[in-house]
Amino acid sequence: MFGGVFDPDEIKRKIAEKEALTQAPGFWEDNDKATKVMNDIKLLKGRLEPWVELKKQIEDMETLYDLGIEENDQSVEKELRDVYTKVNAEYEHQSILNLLSDEVDKNDCFLSVHAGAGGTEACDWTFMLSRMYQRWAERHGYKTEILSQEEAEGGLKSINMKISGDYVYGYTKGEAGVHRLIRISPFDANARRHTSFSSVYVFPVLDDSIEVKIDPKDLRVDTFRAGGKGGQHVNKTESAVRFTHLPTGIVVQCESERSQLMNRATAMSILRSRLYEYYKDQQEKENAKFAGEKKDISFGSQIRSYVFQPYTMVKDHRTKYSVGNIDAVMDGDIDGFLDEYLSAKWKGLPTDSSGDSGDDM
Numbered sequence: 502m503f504g505g506v507f508d509p510d511e512i513k514r515k516i517a518e519k520e521a522l523t524q525a526p527g528f529w530e531d532n533d534k535a536t537k538v539m540n541d542i543k544l545l546k547g548r549l550e551p552w553v554e555l556k557k558q559i560e561d562m563e564t565l566y567d568l569g570i571e572e573n574d575q576s577v578e579k580e581l582r583d584v585y586t587k588v589n590a591e592y593e594h595q596s597i598l599n600l601l602s603d604e605v606d607k608n609d610c611f612l613s614v615h616a617g618a619g620g621t622e623a624c625d626w627t628f629m630l631s632r633m634y635q636r637w638a639e640r641h642g643y644k645t646e647i648l649s650q651e652e653a654e655g656g657l658k659s660i661n662m663k664i665s666g667d668y669v670y671g672y673t674k675g676e677a678g679v680h681r682l683i684r685i686s687p688f689d690a691n692a693r694r695h696t697s698f699s700s701v702y703v704f705p706v707l708d709d710s711i712e713v714k715i716d717p718k719d720l721r722v723d724t725f726r727a728g729g730k731g732g733q734h735v736n737k738t739e740s741a742v743r744f745t746h747l748p749t750g751i752v753v754q755c756e757s758e759r760s761q762l763m764n765r766a767t768a769m770s771i772l773r774s775r776l777y778e779y780y781k782d783q784q785e786k787e788n789a790k791f792a793g794e795k796k797d798i799s800f801g802s803q804i805r806s807y808v809f810q811p812y813t814m815v816k817d818h819r820t821k822y823s824v825g826n827i828d829a830v831m832d833g834d835i836d837g838f839l840d841e842y843l844s845a846k847w848k849g850l851p852t853d854s855s856g857d858s859g860d861d862m
Contacts, residue, residue: 519538600843605707611663614699614700615700626697681805683695713780723743740756743768751779822837
């Protein structure tokens with residue numbers, strides 16, 4: 502029953518170790534450390550308890566089946582089918598959760614969307630994608646915070662957000678890449694069909710247990726006034742912060758807070774996350790793992806296509822998973838795509854979209 506990487510005895514051992522730490526003298530004196538330990542216990546129990554409950558429900562099903570056979574009671578068939586459907590759905594969900602075993606999978610994430618080829622249409626597409634991810638977060642009770650955004654005619658040129666919740670990075674890491682939109686453009690007076698592109702980047706929010714060294718000499722720090730809507734909303738101080746990491750060329754910025762100190766702290770957190778992914782990629786030489794960040798934001802490099810006309814379909818070119826209800830997808834119903842990607846990675850199936858241009862949709 503407990504297939505894959507899940508070991509209930511190992512989970513119980515880890516819970517016992519963490520709970521023992523809470524009994525140590527002075528444990529609650531370090532609030533940050535105590536909070537982290539308690540959150541770890543919560544996550545571990547969150548992995549174990551659903552499987553324990555599933556095991557109990559399966560045993561109840563077996564008992565009900567045996568009673569039905571013994572008494573030749575045909576009425577239990579429908580009840581068994583209903584329970585089986587519910588148990589099977591929960592089993593699939595927990596199996597996906599077990600795939601999130603990397604050290605940062607349980608963390609929050611930084612997710613950004615950037616407009617590519619397509620002009621005004623691409624900026625609208627960037628806005629639509631950012632809304633899709635925010636609605637997905639709302640569906641799961643996750644917290645979303647907009648850290649910075651660059652507005653443009655028709656939508657957004659770029660947006661950077663933080664999504665907070667259990668296993669957010671693990672679920673969303675497969676979204677990194679180029680997303681293609683095909684529709685009749687509302688910005689075209691001739692109602693022609695347009696193709697637009699936006700690129701999604703996903704990075705884990707790192708805690709203090711993962712060390713990423715940043716030499717201050719390698720940073721260029723720029724401050725500027727945060728953008729606003731004009732009038733009383735104009736930021737009159739240089740509270741926004743931009744960091745440029747000179748050795749890698751990575752640039753991050755934050756303008757969500759009125760305080761420059763708070764924006765600095767957030768920008769540094771984003772930079773640590775970006776460098777973590779960068780150095781991990783370099784060390785492991787797994788170029789395909791972060792291919793979504795390296796490809797041109799244009800035709801032929803998309804990981805997923807969203808077609809509004811002449812028919813409606815969303816297709817992931819890596820897993821070949823597709824759905825026809827595009828309105829539901831744009832409203833945040835993307836769990837099927839996330840689960841299929843994780844399952845393909847676990848099974849060792851190819852997750853490179855290079856062999857599928859999307860034209861056979």
